Amino acid sequence: MSEVLILGEIKEGSLDLKTLELLGAGKKLASDLDGEFSVVLMGDTVSGAADEAIPYGPAKVYKLEHPLLQGFKAELWLASLEQACREINPEILLMSHSFIGMELGPRLACRLNSRLTTDCIDLSIDSEDGLLLRTKPVSGGNAISVFKCPGEPQLATVRGKIFESPETADGKGEIVEMVPQIDESMIKVESLEIVKEEIVALDKADVVVSGGAGLGEEDGFELLEELTEALSKSFGTVMIGCSRVAVDKGWISSDHQVGLTGTMISPDIYVAVGISGAIQHLVGMVHSKKIIAINTDTGCNMFKVADYGVVEDYEEIIPALIEKLEELS
Amino acid sequence: MTEIRIIVCAKEIPDPEAPLSDVSVDAEKMEVIVDAPQVISPFDENALEAAIRITEEMDAKITVLSMGKKVSDTVLRKTLAAGADELILVEDDVFEKLDSHSTAVALAGAIRRIGEYDLILTGRQAGDWDSGQVGLILGEMLAVPCINLARDISVEDGSVVVKKSIPEGYELVKARMPALVTVSNEVGELRYISRTKMLKMMRGSRSIPSWSAGDLNVTPEAFQKMGIAELSSPPDMGRDCQFIEGSPDDQAEKLAAVFQTLR
Ligand SMILES: Cc1cc2nc3c(=O)[nH]c(=O)nc-3n(C[C@H](O)[C@H](O)[C@H](O)COP(=O)(O)OP(=O)(O)OC[C@H]3O[C@@H](n4cnc5c(N)ncnc54)[C@H](O)[C@@H]3O)c2cc1C
Numbered sequence: 001m002s003e004v005l006i007l008g009e010i011k012e013g014s015l016d017l018k019t020l021e022l023l024g025a026g027k028k029l030a031s032d033l034d035g036e037f038s039v040v041l042m043g044d045t046v047s048g049a050a051d052e053a054i055p056y057g058p059a060k061v062y063k064l065e066h067p068l069l070q071g072f073k074a075e076l077w078l079a080s081l082e083q084a085c086r087e088i089n090p091e092i093l094l095m096s097h098s099f100i101g102m103e104l105g106p107r108l109a110c111r112l113n114s115r116l117t118t119d120c121i122d123l124s125i126d127s128e129d130g131l132l133l134r135t136k137p138v139s140g141g142n143a144i145s146v147f148k149c150p151g152e153p154q155l156a157t158v159r160g161k162i163f164e165s166p167e168t169a170d171g172k173g174e175i176v177e178m179v180p181q182i183d184e185s186m187i188k189v190e191s192l193e194i195v196k197e198e199i200v201a202l203d204k205a206d207v208v209v210s211g212g213a214g215l216g217e218e219d220g221f222e223l224l225e226e227l228t229e230a231l232s233k234s235f236g237t238v239m240i241g242c243s244r245v246a247v248d249k250g251w252i253s254s255d256h257q258v259g260l261t262g263t264m265i266s267p268d269i270y271v272a273v274g275i276s277g278a279i280q281h282l283v284g285m286v287h288s289k290k291i292i293a294i295n296t297d298t299g300c301n302m303f304k305v306a307d308y309g310v311v312e313d314y315e316e317i318i319p320a321l322i323e324k325l326e327e328l329s
Numbered sequence: 330m331t332e333i334r335i336i337v338c339a340k341e342i343p344d345p346e347a348p349l350s351d352v353s354v355d356a357e358k359m360e361v362i363v364d365a366p367q368v369i370s371p372f373d374e375n376a377l378e379a380a381i382r383i384t385e386e387m388d389a390k391i392t393v394l395s396m397g398k399k400v401s402d403t404v405l406r407k408t409l410a411a412g413a414d415e416l417i418l419v420e421d422d423v424f425e426k427l428d429s430h431s432t433a434v435a436l437a438g439a440i441r442r443i444g445e446y447d448l449i450l451t452g453r454q455a456g457d458w459d460s461g462q463v464g465l466i467l468g469e470m471l472a473v474p475c476i477n478l479a480r481d482i483s484v485e486d487g488s489v490v491v492k493k494s495i496p497e498g499y500e501l502v503k504a505r506m507p508a509l510v511t512v513s514n515e516v517g518e519l520r521y522i523s524r525t526k527m528l529k530m531m532r533g534s535r536s537i538p539s540w541s542a543g544d545l546n547v548t549p550e551a552f553q554k555m556g557i558a559e560l561s562s563p564p565d566m567g568r569d570c571q572f573i574e575g576s577p578d579d580q581a582e583k584l585a586a587v588f589q590t591l592r
């Protein structure tokens with residue numbers, strides 16, 4: 001029987017939200033193939049997450065437990081997943097387009113001599129030949145391409161917030177223990193230190209005020225900071241976002257970056273200040289409920305996707321806006 | 330100390346930052362048509378910048394490698410103007426629209442022909458197909474340590490030390506060279522190249538080696554096209570923008586009122 005395998009990810013002991021979405025995608029594909037879907041979980045202890053996965057209806061949950069799988073060490077995770085794939089022989093393997101999937105996907109594809117499509121936004125089965133159709137935005141989002149590739153397992157990484165997690169019920173799935181054959185000699189990249197930084201959870205914001213190259217200098221973000229403070233008196237969580245150029249210039253850290261290679265968000269209000277609206281930025285914020293753009297260039301792309309536009313130098317309008325907001329609050 | 334040999338893989342693509350109005354989709358031919366100049370894919374410029382910074386710290390030589398059906402040496406000469414020592418083009422009709430795996434096969438072939446190397450740098454993903462695979466596949470094929478998503482790269486005592494972006498911050502990692510590192514934009518923009526330097530390099534008589542598929546010692550069957558079944562335009566993202574007019578003060582007042590209505 002065809003098996004659709006899902007690489008689950010565990011966050012603070014529980015299944016990651018993206019994994020629940022993958023379960024939704026996997027379940028749909030399995031039913032189209034008249035097959036079943038299963039989950040593989042890796043880590044030093046995965047029992048809790050394995051139990052958590054069962055009610056979503058997988059036929060099997062494969063547990064790959066090993067003390068060395070604590071934390072993400074690419075070579076060890078890769079070797080374990082490769083072994084599991086060779087043993088399970090799934091028809092399809094899905095991963096999140098996460099930090100883990102982005103690294104394991106291409107490397108696994110090479111080792112299994114198969115082909116991967118990254119960052120998919122839709123997946124379906126070709127009714128003629130039963131192969132996986134992988135829909136992916138290309139050229140930053142300027143076009144949508146459907147790929148069909150040879151090789152088994154058919155591999156895809158999947159973008160977040162596209163699929164819905166399946167309903168839970170009394171699952172009858174089986175938990176299967178597998179023993180990864182790994183040891184420390186496989187580690188080629190030594191971890192010296194993990195440096196935790198204060199990371200903004202942009203996807204949790206109600207309002208995001210974003211700055212781009214148009215700010216002209218790092219200090220521009222101070223003005224945006226003042227604006228977020230003024231707005232936070234009337235709105236829930238207000239955070240600072242940015243374009244890639246602002247990161248490239250070293251004005252702000254990359255966790256603030258919105259877009260294709262940053263965070264994809266859909267807050268209640270998105271305020272774009274001095275951001276031109278390149279497609280790779282737009283794909284990260286175009287689903288915001290309301291978009292307000294401040295830009296000196298009437299012709300810029302950002303105005304094409306905005307609900308409200310102000311053609312003005314941000315240094316003129318923002319201080320005045322802060323003042324008015326203070327008066328109103 | 331001996332010289333460090335760095336290979337930077339750089340892809341030429343139509344400007345990925347071209348305005349939306351200059352981009353269209355030919356669904357029949359299954360092609361994205363971009364009415365904009367060719368450029369070096371942005372993350373590959375970041376990779377070149379990372380390489381140049383290494384040469385500032387130690388004796389190092391940079392070779393830029395670019396593969397395609399046809400590669401424009403005028404676009405790629407920019408890498409020489411920026412500070413690369415050597416540019417190698419790998420061009421052949423069979424390289425049109427290769428899949429990621431086959432692209433890595435071609436690059437691996439060219440790298441084996443180059444011979445000795447310590448460090449290979451690629452971009453995290455190319456701005457045309459947004460695939461994000463070739464670097465890591467290449468590392469696997471060459472069986473060297475791979476480090477994904479670098480935001481800072483340095484070399485010390487035969488090892489490469491990288492700040493690798495991770496969701497909670499960064500991880501400082503170290504690998505023996507030869508190694509492969511994929512580069513993210515946090516590394517920083519490619520340095521400014523003066524007009525005179527650029528012009529000199531463009532007009533320069535320096536000949537740029539060009540290899541074809543036949544030079545790579547790879548069986549032709551290894552080159553597979555990416556399997557595009559369908560290509561279409563994305564759903565329209567446009568909204569009706571209501572412009573807020575007046576003096577900055579008026580605009581601020583009206584905009585504040587807009588915020589009031591959105592509360
Ligand atoms: C593969 C790939 C992935 C990418 N991923 C991302 C991503 O995740 N996120 C992202 O943002 N980008 C991404 N990019 C980059 C993207 O293509 C653009 O380069 C970037 O978004 C442009 O940033 P910007 O709008 O800040 O700068 P610019 O395009 O330079 O725009 C600056 C804007 O500021 C305006 N301006 C100037 N002065 C003022 C002023 N005083 N007041 C008001 N406005 C002013 C200008 O009119 C202009 O519109 C990616 C690119 C590639 C190729």
Ligand SMILES: Nc1ncnc2c1ncn2[C@@H]1O[C@H](COP(=O)(O)O)[C@@H](O)[C@H]1O
Nearest residue numbers: 338339396451452454455460461462463
């Ligand atoms: N044709 C090519 N020539 C040179 N380098 C390439 C080519 N294709 C991809 N690369 C490298 O691989 C990286 C990732 O590309 P991709 O997997 O296509 O997104 C790019 O940033 C380049 O560094």
